[in-house]
Amino acid sequence: MIGAVLRRLGQTVLVLFGISVLVFLVFFATPGADPTARIAGRNASPETVAAIRHQYGFDRPLPIQYLHLMDRLFITRDLASYVDHGEKVVPEVARAAPVTLSLVGGAAVIWVTVSILIGTIAAAARGSVLDRALMMAGLVGISIPVFWLGEVANLITQSRFHTSWMFSWVPPLGYVPLQDGLWAWASHLIIPWCTLAVLFIGLYGRVLRADLVAASGEDFMRTARAKGLSETRVMLFHGLRTSLITFVSLFGLDFAQLVGGGALLTEVVFGLGGVGRLTYQGLVNLDLPLIMATVMYSAVFVVVANAVVDLFYLLLDPRVRDGR
Amino acid sequence: MDADAPLLAVDNLTITLPAGRGRTVDIVENVSFRLDGAEIMGLVGESGSGKSMSALAIMGLIDAPGARIAGSIRFRGRELIGLDRRALRALRGAEIAMIFQDPMTALTPVHTVGWQIDEQLRAHQPLSRAGARARTVELLGEMGVPDPRRAADRYPHQLSGGLRQRAMIAMALSCNPSLLIADEPTTALDVTVQAQILDLLRRLRQDFGSSILLITHDMGVVAETCDRTTVLYSGNVAEHGPTDALFRQPAHPYTAALLDSIPPLRGTRPRRLPSIPGAPPAPSARPPGCPFQPRCAYGHVACETRPSLLPIGAQQVACVLPAEGRALPPRAVLSA
Numbered sequence: 001m002i003g004a005v006l007r008r009l010g011q012t013v014l015v016l017f018g019i020s021v022l023v024f025l026v027f028f029a030t031p032g033a034d035p036t037a038r039i040a041g042r043n044a045s046p047e048t049v050a051a052i053r054h055q056y057g058f059d060r061p062l063p064i065q066y067l068h069l070m071d072r073l074f075i076t077r078d079l080a081s082y083v084d085h086g087e088k089v090v091p092e093v094a095r096a097a098p099v100t101l102s103l104v105g106g107a108a109v110i111w112v113t114v115s116i117l118i119g120t121i122a123a124a125a126r127g128s129v130l131d132r133a134l135m136m137a138g139l140v141g142i143s144i145p146v147f148w149l150g151e152v153a154n155l156i157t158q159s160r161f162h163t164s165w166m167f168s169w170v171p172p173l174g175y176v177p178l179q180d181g182l183w184a185w186a187s188h189l190i191i192p193w194c195t196l197a198v199l200f201i202g203l204y205g206r207v208l209r210a211d212l213v214a215a216s217g218e219d220f221m222r223t224a225r226a227k228g229l230s231e232t233r234v235m236l237f238h239g240l241r242t243s244l245i246t247f248v249s250l251f252g253l254d255f256a257q258l259v260g261g262g263a264l265l266t267e268v269v270f271g272l273g274g275v276g277r278l279t280y281q282g283l284v285n286l287d288l289p290l291i292m293a294t295v296m297y298s299a300v301f302v303v304v305a306n307a308v309v310d311l312f313y314l315l316l317d318p319r320v321r322d323g324r
Numbered sequence: 325m326d327a328d329a330p331l332l333a334v335d336n337l338t339i340t341l342p343a344g345r346g347r348t349v350d351i352v353e354n355v356s357f358r359l360d361g362a363e364i365m366g367l368v369g370e371s372g373s374g375k376s377m378s379a380l381a382i383m384g385l386i387d388a389p390g391a392r393i394a395g396s397i398r399f400r401g402r403e404l405i406g407l408d409r410r411a412l413r414a415l416r417g418a419e420i421a422m423i424f425q426d427p428m429t430a431l432t433p434v435h436t437v438g439w440q441i442d443e444q445l446r447a448h449q450p451l452s453r454a455g456a457r458a459r460t461v462e463l464l465g466e467m468g469v470p471d472p473r474r475a476a477d478r479y480p481h482q483l484s485g486g487l488r489q490r491a492m493i494a495m496a497l498s499c500n501p502s503l504l505i506a507d508e509p510t511t512a513l514d515v516t517v518q519a520q521i522l523d524l525l526r527r528l529r530q531d532f533g534s535s536i537l538l539i540t541h542d543m544g545v546v547a548e549t550c551d552r553t554t555v556l557y558s559g560n561v562a563e564h565g566p567t568d569a570l571f572r573q574p575a576h577p578y579t580a581a582l583l584d585s586i587p588p589l590r591g592t593r594p595r596r597l598p599s600i601p602g603a604p605p606a607p608s609a610r611p612p613g614c615p616f617q618p619r620c621a622y623g624h625v626a627c628e629t630r631p632s633l634l635p636i637g638a639q640q641v642a643c644v645l646p647a648e649g650r651a652l653p654p655r656a657v658l659s660a
């Protein structure tokens with residue numbers, strides 16, 4: 001057990017190292033990325049530029065610069081942005097993370113619940129009109145671009161029908177932390193949650209249905225029916241329970257990439273200052289500290305999410321537990 | 325319920341499946357057999373002869389879309405075909421239980437064996453969790469599973485094939501069914517385990533008075549286990565009869581050919597076992613006459629019409645030879 005944890009920690013460090021080196025090198029290989037001019041401003045004198053170069057250590061060899069950057073990111077945590085008057089990036093990420101986590105976590109609850117419902121109902125009603133309708137709806141959900149959906153949702157709930165009884169409760173765009181009250185937090189996020197969830201509901205619903213249909217031909221499903229169990233019980237305790245194994249691995253990957261910043265479009269449309277927006281901001285400004293901080297955060301999340309998925313695997317599939 | 329009715333009476337069972345482009349194919353045609361209390365009947369035939377299909381029809385488990393099942397299947401006088409789902413579910417697992425060919429895939433991989441047996445018990449009996457588990461452990465013990473308490477907590481993949489099949493049988497027997505359908509219960513197992521499982525099935529009849537419909541393609545298994553035998557060929561009954569009579573004097577050339585393919589138990593083994601030349605026709609390409617005619621050494625003009633089952637002695641045979649006075653000769657008695 002301890003060995004497994006250590007091994008995973010080692011892997012994490014290795015992954016973080018690899019990614020950070022890559023980001024670092026790509027940054028310095030990018031033409032026009034030299035941060036000195038950016039920090040110094042447009043009309044700085046050559047002396048100022050030289051001074052800044054020395055002050056920030058841009059005149060030192062790359063490995064030293066790399067180590068210095070890492071030191072300030074992970075150890076002293078006072079790494080400052082190259083733009084924005086040198087704002088500290090670690091607190092900035094720490095401020096953005098709960099926003100993204102709230103957004104993605106809520107959406108995940110919705111999409112997991114609804115897609116399990118849809119997938120199971122469609123598989124149970126295989127071949128019927130209901131099945132076809134649900135799967136069509138799923139396909140539509142997958143094909144709708146999330147920013148378009150978000151804009152339409154805003155149009156309806158924020159301006160067009162905002163005064164109607166249905167949407168008068170919708171607060172203005174933006175994020176309110178959970179500490180300010182559960183309802184304040186949730187009401188700001190309900191529309192973004194649903195918007196982000198639509199794509200995944202479609203995707204997961206269809207995948208689950210296909211899995212369940214494939215499982216229904218398995219011998220053990222026939223055994224379960226031969227035992228005299230109800231169709232519902234066969235479906236849930238034998239079919240769905242077995243199909244959840246694929247479902248979980250899919251979920252782990254999607255969840256991690258969204259928490260790591262993949263929900264950018266949703267964040268932008270709904271004015272949520274999350275990690276996705278922060279990453280985007282870093283990239284637009286070619287702001288190495290911010291890029292590095294968000295990328296590291298996202299990488300940590302992917303690794304952690306993978307570990308959690310593996311844990312779920314162990315819980316869900318006894319064959320994995322025995323190392324098979 | 326009809327007290328005189330046989331435990332299971334299958335009459336003119338015909339199973340029709342859609343074969344694409346609006347056509348249909350009769351997988352099983354006019355199959356009839358019956359089974360009495362505390363009786364083991366063998367249902368034999370080559371692969372594809374419709375044994376599993378017939379068994380699944382009895383269980384009401386044919387769920388292929390567009391399948392049509394005609395004829396009659398009566399269990400203790402009660403018609404099963406067209407019985408509503410709820411009533412059928414109450415029978416399944418409680419009165420009629422089935423064990424399947426491949427114990428590797430027939431148990432759900434993500435639940436412990438004990439959990440799966442508990443589940444069946446609790447589906448039919450008002451048992452507490454602990455009560456069900458106690459019964460499960462008891463059953464596993466009766467089926468010869470060593471250390472049944474621990475075995476109940478194991479997952480299917482952690483058990484050997486033989487133990488898994490014992491667990492399957494324990495599960496099937498958990499609610500004391502009066503009829504057990506065993507679809508090739510030993511095919512996937514090695515020979516010694518096979519013998520143990522067959523022994524177990526024989527003891528079931530003695531100890532619990534269960535009737536067993538034993539599906540197999542192994543005439544050796546039939547000889548050792550079954551009171552009566554029904555031979556299926558390409559979805560049709562070729563011959564019925566008490567096993568010893570059938571083995572002594574098979575009336576259908578197909579039965580005779582099957583018997584010739586058993587390796588002798590004693591004496592020198594022949595270098596090559598005789599096998600029946602050719603293969604059974606696909607259900608869609610069955611000839612209008614006797615389905616065995618294309619492979620039969622005795623085929624003649626009279627075989628162009630489908631023979632009906634005729635009684636000869638204790639047997640019933642779908643062949644014109646006995647009626648023509650050309651019955652097959654008795655065989656050297658096989659000392660099993």
Ligand SMILES: Nc1ncnc2c1ncn2[C@@H]1O[C@H](COP(=O)(O)OP(=O)(O)OP(=O)(O)O)[C@@H](O)[C@H]1O
Pocket residue numbers: 341351369370371372373374375376377378388541606607
């Ligand atoms: N879903 C299906 N659709 C069409 N044909 C089928 C279907 N299932 C089975 N069949 C056909 O029905 C026939 C009988 O199948 P069945 O499984 O009953 O044979 P069997 O006697 O049990 O053979 P085996 O010894 O191989 O188990 C076979 O020819 C098979 O191809």
Ligand SMILES: [Mg+2]
Pocket residue numbers: 375376377507
């Ligand atoms: Mg079969």
